[in-house]
Amino acid sequence: MKRLINQKPNRGNALLLGLLPFIILVIVYVFASHARLQENAEDKLLPSIAQMAQTMDKSALSPSKRSGEIIFWNDTLASLQRLGLGIGISATLGLMIGVPLGLIPLVRAGFSPFIAAFSMVPPIAILPILFIVFGMGEVAKVALIVIGVTPIIVRDLQHRVEEFPKEQLIKAQTLGASSWTLAVRIIIPQMMPRLLDAVRLTLGTAWIFLISSEAIAATEGLGYRIFLVRRYLAMDMILPYVLWITVLAFLADFILKKFTCKLFPWYAKKDSL
Amino acid sequence: MSLITIKNLWKRYGDNVVLENLSLEIKAGEFCTLVGPSGCGKSTFLKMLLGEESPSKGVFLFEGKPFPSEPSVERGIVFQRYSLFSHLSVLENVMLGIELGKSPFLGKLFGAAKKAAREEAVAMLEAVGLGSVLHHYPSELSGGMQQRLSIAQSLVKKPKLLLLDEPFGALDPGIRADMHALILDLWKKNNLTVVMVTHDLHEGFYLGTRLLVFDKVRNDPQAPNAFGAKITYDIPLLREKKEEKNDE
Ligand SMILES: Nc1ncnc2c1ncn2[C@@H]1O[C@H](COP(=O)(O)OP(=O)(O)OP(=O)(O)O)[C@@H](O)[C@H]1O
Ligand SMILES: [Mg+2]
Numbered sequence: 001m002k003r004l005i006n007q008k009p010n011r012g013n014a015l016l017l018g019l020l021p022f023i024i025l026v027i028v029y030v031f032a033s034h035a036r037l038q039e040n041a042e043d044k045l046l047p048s049i050a051q052m053a054q055t056m057d058k059s060a061l062s063p064s065k066r067s068g069e070i071i072f073w074n075d076t077l078a079s080l081q082r083l084g085l086g087i088g089i090s091a092t093l094g095l096m097i098g099v100p101l102g103l104i105p106l107v108r109a110g111f112s113p114f115i116a117a118f119s120m121v122p123p124i125a126i127l128p129i130l131f132i133v134f135g136m137g138e139v140a141k142v143a144l145i146v147i148g149v150t151p152i153i154v155r156d157l158q159h160r161v162e163e164f165p166k167e168q169l170i171k172a173q174t175l176g177a178s179s180w181t182l183a184v185r186i187i188i189p190q191m192m193p194r195l196l197d198a199v200r201l202t203l204g205t206a207w208i209f210l211i212s213s214e215a216i217a218a219t220e221g222l223g224y225r226i227f228l229v230r231r232y233l234a235m236d237m238i239l240p241y242v243l244w245i246t247v248l249a250f251l252a253d254f255i256l257k258k259f260t261c262k263l264f265p266w267y268a269k270k271d272s273l
Numbered sequence: 274m275s276l277i278t279i280k281n282l283w284k285r286y287g288d289n290v291v292l293e294n295l296s297l298e299i300k301a302g303e304f305c306t307l308v309g310p311s312g313c314g315k316s317t318f319l320k321m322l323l324g325e326e327s328p329s330k331g332v333f334l335f336e337g338k339p340f341p342s343e344p345s346v347e348r349g350i351v352f353q354r355y356s357l358f359s360h361l362s363v364l365e366n367v368m369l370g371i372e373l374g375k376s377p378f379l380g381k382l383f384g385a386a387k388k389a390a391r392e393e394a395v396a397m398l399e400a401v402g403l404g405s406v407l408h409h410y411p412s413e414l415s416g417g418m419q420q421r422l423s424i425a426q427s428l429v430k431k432p433k434l435l436l437l438d439e440p441f442g443a444l445d446p447g448i449r450a451d452m453h454a455l456i457l458d459l460w461k462k463n464n465l466t467v468v469m470v471t472h473d474l475h476e477g478f479y480l481g482t483r484l485l486v487f488d489k490v491r492n493d494p495q496a497p498n499a500f501g502a503k504i505t506y507d508i509p510l511l512r513e514k515k516e517e518k519n520d521e
C-alpha cells in the first residue's frame with residue numbers, strides 16, 4: 001500500500017470525488033426538508049425542491065403582469081451590468097495605477113503611503129457617503145465596487161511589478177528601452193494575465209459590495225430581490241437565487257481562467273524559465 | 274585609445290570594501306575572462322561596466338568619457354538566467370531590440386520596417402543556431418538554447434562591449450563546448466569586445482585573449498570586510514595559441 005500522499009486519483013475517480021460533496025449536500029437537504037414538511041406542511045425554512053421550482057416559475061420566470069418583463073432575467077442583467085462595469089473600471093484603474101507605482105520609484109515614494117492608507121478604509125462604511133454624493137442610482141453601486149476592489153488590484157499589481165526579474169529590466173535597457181517603452185512592451189504585456197488573476201481573486205469581494213448596495217437601494221438586481229422577499233420569509237425564492245449567484249460567480253471565474261490561458265499561452269509555461 | 278580605462282577604482286557597500294585600487298585598460302577587440310573566488314566582486318565589477326552600479330572612487334572611462342551611469346545600448350549583457358522576455362516568441366525577443374531602437378514611442382514596428390527587422394532578427398537567430406525555433410516561447414527552449422537566444426538578443430544591437438556573467442554556468446559540459454565555439458565565432462565575426470565572468474578556470478584560459486584573476490591580497494580575520502579584492506594576475510593569452518586550439 002502506497003503512502004496516502006502518493007496515491008493519486010485517475011480522471012474518472014477525481015470527477016466522482018469532486019461531485020461527492022455536492023451530492024451529499026443535496027441528499028441531506030432533501031431529507032431535512034422532507035422531515036420538516038412532514039411535521040408542518042406550512043414550514044417556510046426548508047422548502048422542497050418542487051416548491052422552489054414552482055415559486056421560481058410563477059413569480060420570477062414568467063412575464064410580470066405590469067411590464068411583461070421576466071424578473072429573473074432582469075435581475076440577472078442588472079446585477080451583471082453593475083458587476084461588469086465595476087470590475088472593468090477597477091481593472092483599468094488597477095493597471096494604470098499599479099504599474100507606475102511598482103515601476104517608478106518617484107511615484108512609489110509619492111503615492112504608496114496614500115494608497116496603503118486609502119485601502120484601509122472599509123468600503124461599506126463609506127456607502128452612505130456614496131449614496132449621498134451619487135444619489136440612489138447606478139453610479140453609487142458601481143462606485144462602491146470600484147472603491148472596494150481597486151486598491152486590492154493596485155497593490156497586487158504593484159507587488160507583481162516590484163518582483164519583476166531585475167535581469168529583464170536591465171536587459172531591456174541595454175536593448176534601448178525607455179521607461180515608457182519598457183512599460184508598454186515588457187511590463188504591461190506580462191502584467192495582463194496577472195491582472196486577470198487579480199480580477200478573479202477580487203470577484204468574490206465585488207459580489208459582496210454589489211449585493212450590499214443592492215440590498216439598500218435598488219429597484220432590481222439579484223441582491224435586491226433576495227432582500228425584498230426576505231420580508232415574506234420566501235426561502236423558496238431566496239435559495240434558488242443564492243444558488244444562481246453562486247453559479248454566476250463560478251462561471252465568471254471559470255471564463256476568466258479559460259480566457260487567460262487562451263490569450264496568454266506563455267503564462268502557464270513561464271514557471272520553467 | 275583604450276575602450277575602457279580604469280584608474281585607482283574603489284567600490285564599497287557601506288563598510289564592506291569589495292574592490293580596492295583597481296587599475297586596468299581594456300582595448301577594443303579583447304576577450305577578457307574574469308575569474309576569482311566567490312564573493313570577491315566579479316559581478317559587482319561587471320555591474321559597474323554595465324552601469325547598474327557606480328564606483329565609489331576613481332577614474333572610470335568608456336571611450337575616454339565617464340561611464341554612462343545607467344544601462345545603455347553600447348553595452349550588451351548576458352546573465353546566467355532570467356533575462357528573456359517570457360511573453361515574446363524567440364523571434365520577437367530578438368526583434369524587440371531593433372524595434373525599441375527605431376520606434377521610440379510605441380517600441381513596435383509595422384509594415385516594411387517590421388519586415389526588415391524580422392529579416393535581420395532571423396539572420397541573427399540563424400547565426401546562433403536557433404533558426405528552427407523562431408515561434409517557440411523561451412520557456413519551451415533548453416538551457417543552452419535560452420543562452421543562445423540571450424546572446425542573439427544582445428548582438429542584434431551591435432554593442433561595443435558585450436558583458437557575460439557566468440553565461441554557461443548552468444549548462445551541461447557538452448553543451449558548454451558548443452557554446453564556446455559559438456561565442457568565439459561571434460566574437461571574431463563581429464569584432465566584439467567581451468568581458469566574461471566565469472567560475473571555470475579552464476573556460477577562462479580557453480576563451481580569453483586575456484585572463485584577469487580577482488582576489489583579496491590582504492585579509493584581516495578580525496574584519497573580513499576591511500580589504501577588497503584586487504587584480505592579482507593579468508595574463509595575456511597568445512592569440513596564436515587560441516587559433517590553434519580552435520582548429521583542433
Ligand atoms: N547591492 C549590494 N549591497 C551590498 N553588498 C553587496 C551588494 N552586491 C554585492 N554585495 C557584496 O559585494 C561582494 C561581492 O559580490 P559579487 O556578487 O560581486 O561577488 P562575485 O565575485 O560575483 O561572486 P560569485 O562568484 O559568487 O558570483 C559580496 O560580499 C556581496 O555581499
Ligand atoms: Mg557573481
